[in-house]
Amino acid sequence: MVEIIRMQLNMPFTGRCILFFSLLAYASSIHFSHMSFLVDQHNAPFYNPGTLDFFQGAVLLAFIALAAVVLPLNLKNVSSVFLVIIFSFLYMPIVAITMGNTVDLSLSQLMIVLVVSVSFLVLAVASKIFPGFGFSKDSFSVGKRLLHVLLGVWFVLLVVFIYEFYSVMRLSGLGEVYVQREVGQAKTLIEGYLQLYFGYFFSVVLFSFGVFYRNWLAILAGLVGCVLLYSVTAERTVFMLPALVLCIYIVASSSRNLGFWLPVFYFLCAFLFLLVSLFYKESEFFYQLGFYSLVRVVAIPGVFFEQYYNFFSSVGYTNYSHVSGLNLLLSPDNYFQADPLYPQLGKIVARDVHRIESNSNASFLATDGAAAFGFLGVLLVTFLLAFYLLMIDFLSRKWPLALISPAMAPLAFILTNGSFFTVLLSFGGLLWLVILALTSRKIVFSAGFLLRG
Structure with missing residues (x-):
């Protein structure tokens, strides 16, 4: 009995260690791909062939350790899914690519890692507040x-x-x-x-x-x-x-927890990115696989944050006037006031940063954060997202997690390459709040009926 108790106590520590090494493999594969496949890309955005020195490596390692400590090992609510998806496809790529995108680490790049870490921590704390306790499939x-x-x-x-x-x-x-x-x-x-x-x-x-x-x-x-x-x-x-x-x-719906699935996912991604980086020159298949998985899903959200920050901090901010409704009260800095493309931030960045005619859409941290108000904007939009997730967790706490988590997961993925306000208005973020609010009274009534029965 004592041995069983000791094993149970050691399992979270063991799970955290396995998660740490899987995150290390994931970040290392992104950096290795950055130095080979991504630098060799001839389409915007362009990647700088930097290398990690001791200090940059230590910063990256510290962020990985932080993530290994605060990422959830159990799926308890919708915000846990948001946290994992946004971390995997936005926070980790931002830090890994920012650290490897220069030879000499600048103060602004160090601040990027610090602000991103604080943003990540805010969402991690928010995900702990309202755990779900949903009904089964048959009773829902x-x-x-x-x-x-x-x-x-x-x-x-x-x-x-x-x-x-x-x-x-x-x-x-x-x-x-x-x-x-x-x-x-x-x-x-x-x-x-x-x-x-x-x-x-x-x-x-x-x-x-x-x-x-x-x-x-x-x-x-x-x-x-x-x-x-x-x-x-x-x-x-x-x-x-x-x-x-x-x-x-x-x-x-699995009997295994996130402590099992996350390392599997990160190790598989690391293996995939390694194959792409090794064989993309010899195989068109691996080149296309790298473009649609590594570049589009991971690398672009990672590099766009720094590029958005550098551009908007030098020419001016939108002051949240790019958001429909807020534009009636707020106005952008002078650089954008006569721009025919404004408020299409992606097209402006494509034209002025990448020198192409395209649409360089970016994450909520870039558009509603760095572009809107610099590092302060990042914190503001993070707290807005955290508040939104708190409302979602509270209203959906009696929903089956195997139903509500997959249904809302696409919103988290879209946030890695889209504005928070766009997700609310155009992709159903606010509609989900309405649905959950309207159904919550019926769920409470059903719960009371079941208890009386």
């Missing part, structure tokens, strides 16, 4: 009724979507996506919201509910919605979201 009747509502709304939107965009629908190859994006670009605000909510919200959420309830009609409808959106906008991200939903569902 609210979810089944919501599934039927989602299906009904989806079919209505399907008819409208096809009617509006049938003339431009085309399944484009990887080399034709930018042409199709121009053709399928929304002409009005209503068309834009129709594209986003049909594809990124209702289709993806419906797929998630279908997986949880084993409803094949919902699964098929969700996948069809993603394909239809791609046929109009040629956005490849829409295909990644069902895969993300499925992975989070497997983790949330």
